[in-house]
Amino acid sequence: MNNLSNKQNISDFLKYLTLLIIIFGIFIRLSQYVSNRALWGDEASLALNIVDRSYAELLQPLDRNQAAPPGFLWIEKLFTQLFGNNEYSLRLFPLISGIVSLIAFYKLGKWAVSAIALPIAIILFACLRYTLYYATELKQYSSDVMIALLLCLLLIPLQQQILNIRRILLIGILGAVAIWFSHPTIFVLAGLASGNLILTSNQQKKAILINRLPAYFLWLISFGSMYFLTIARVMQNNSLQNAWGDEYPNTIFDLLWLLDSFGRFFSRPLGFSTIFDGIAILAFVIGSVFFIKKKPNKFIILMSPVFATLAATYLHKYPFRGRLILFLAPFFILVIAEGIAFLLTSFNHSKHHKYFLIAGITLACLLIAPSLIRAGTFVFYPENKHEIRPVIEYIKTHQKPGDGIYIGDGGPADQFEYYAGKYGYSQSDYARGYLSELVDAEKFYEQGWQQFKNQSNQLKNKQRIWFVFPGLNKKKEPFVKLHLDRIGKKLDYFSQPGAFTYLYQMK
Structure with missing residues (x-):
């Protein structure tokens, strides 16, 4: 009973x-x-x-x-x-x-x-x-x-x-x-x-x-x-x-x-x-x-x-x-769960029950606890990836008439494009380039940047440019700044998890 x-x-x-x-x-x-x-x-x-x-x-x-x-x-x-x-x-x-x-x-x-x-x-x-x-x-x-x-x-x-x-x-x-x-x-x-x-x-x-x-x-x-x-x-x-x-x-x-x-x-x-x-x-x-x-x-x-x-x-x-x-x-x-359960319950049927039980508890803790x-x-610190929204808000708040915006092409530019309309931007307000041009030292050269800038209707004759980098590895940020310092003078910087922006005065 x-x-x-x-x-x-x-x-x-x-x-x-x-x-x-x-x-x-x-x-x-x-x-x-x-x-x-x-x-x-x-x-x-x-x-x-x-x-x-x-x-x-x-x-x-x-x-x-x-x-x-x-x-x-x-x-x-x-x-x-x-x-x-x-x-x-x-x-x-x-x-x-x-x-x-x-x-x-x-x-x-x-x-x-x-x-x-x-x-x-x-x-x-x-x-x-x-x-x-x-x-x-x-x-x-x-x-x-x-x-x-x-x-x-x-x-x-x-x-x-x-x-x-x-x-x-x-x-x-x-x-x-x-x-x-x-x-x-x-x-x-x-x-x-x-x-x-x-x-x-x-x-x-x-x-x-x-x-x-x-x-x-x-x-x-x-x-x-x-x-x-x-x-x-x-x-x-x-x-x-x-x-x-x-x-x-x-x-x-x-x-x-x-x-x-x-x-x-x-x-x-x-x-x-x-x-x-x-x-x-x-x-x-x-x-x-x-x-x-x-x-x-x-x-x-x-x-x-x-x-x-x-x-x-x-x-x-x-x-x-x-x-x-x-x-x-x-x-x-x-x-996997049945494998753990087998070890936890085998102690009833084996002379080595203690070892099976210890193995089962160990496996359960190692797999479940982390x-x-x-x-x-997540309840207190939800996962973030590329928080571009506050970066765009910051640019919108601090932008002066005549400022240009540069955003890397591909997924990052799509991310900016999705939110741009919500903040009053159209595609004519920013230029899409390639992040590798500013991250990779071997691909970046000042003459190429000037050529790109002069051919871009959104950047031509712009004295101040906001460079926006969503989804860029944080470790590469110093390289970005190093290259940007060669083409202008830093005026502002704003960062959020997975996204940041630099404002530069062009030379």
Whole structure:
């Protein structure tokens, strides 16, 4: 009787702990969202596409070396029309996706892992760096995670079932729609469908396959349509292709690339620091062994989207790197959590129970504590990237008639351009140049600067120029000043996290 009572108490404690962690995860996401940091370069580049284009034009390849699924762009466009062109509107859908992902991850975790592993998994998912960060960034990666989890919740309960036509059409339509909102959805759908067929008995395989063909057909039609309308044209962007060109394996037998990619996954997108990523890998290996021995079917289902994505990567169709594979993070986290839980509970079944318990507690502390502490600090010190807004405000307040403004081209200039209109600037009020001209000593020369200045309508004959540097590494700031001192005299300086400006009197 006491044992039953103790088990019930432990079960209740784990349930309340899990609920508390979910609430904490939602709270820190809201704290980061409410802090309303300035859009940084990539966000601003995407925002300008969303704001400046119509819904139909968002089907065209995006400007400024950006790419995002049409459904995501349409929701962003709708939110800016409903709530205004501002950071809150632009980051609302990622925030909603991040909160829904927490709840969906909890639901998936209840199916996948043990009661002790579940709160561990929720803590990691709620607090790890990138699952937290992208929940408040104007990018599609948070919604990628949400859609992957929701598809798992939709499809996993239907495994090995012969479905009626209504359910077949439902999963077919939902999957087809999801493809337009998340590029990697096709890997989740293909992985889960393949995993289901692998686990189905030989006698049922044909019946299951025929039963699901209408849904698969809808998925393929949807993906094919989106591919030829959007993805194929995006793939013609050489800048985007070159950015990920080195992220593919050389051959199908490139095992070194596979091992390297596997190792990198734990630092990004999972978010374990370089000190602890090896420990996370160890926990994942232990969890994998446990799953293969005790829950092989669940392991195949959880890893099926990973294998589908790797297949696309080996075909050089989708990079297996960084934020593009954030949608796979939940599956790895569940296995890691089960690895830790295995060590924590093995003391009941082993003569070396003390050593297993110590190892489990050590792994749990090393993997959970840093992320939990870092996430907790966001409540008081939200993360900032390139705070260009106050820099522009400062220039606007201190600018004199006839002053020129110089901003580096690319993402930094897009960031300035997004905010410029809010402070009364037009594109004719500032010049876009290249930051490397002022940072790289080998590329900077006074004659070249004078030539650029004289050819620029925004800078020609300007005696005072504001040089604006968002997103520049702080270590390079002394080099910037060194070069600027060669072409003028410093009059003013203003700095914010990730952005600063110099005012110079030209020689």
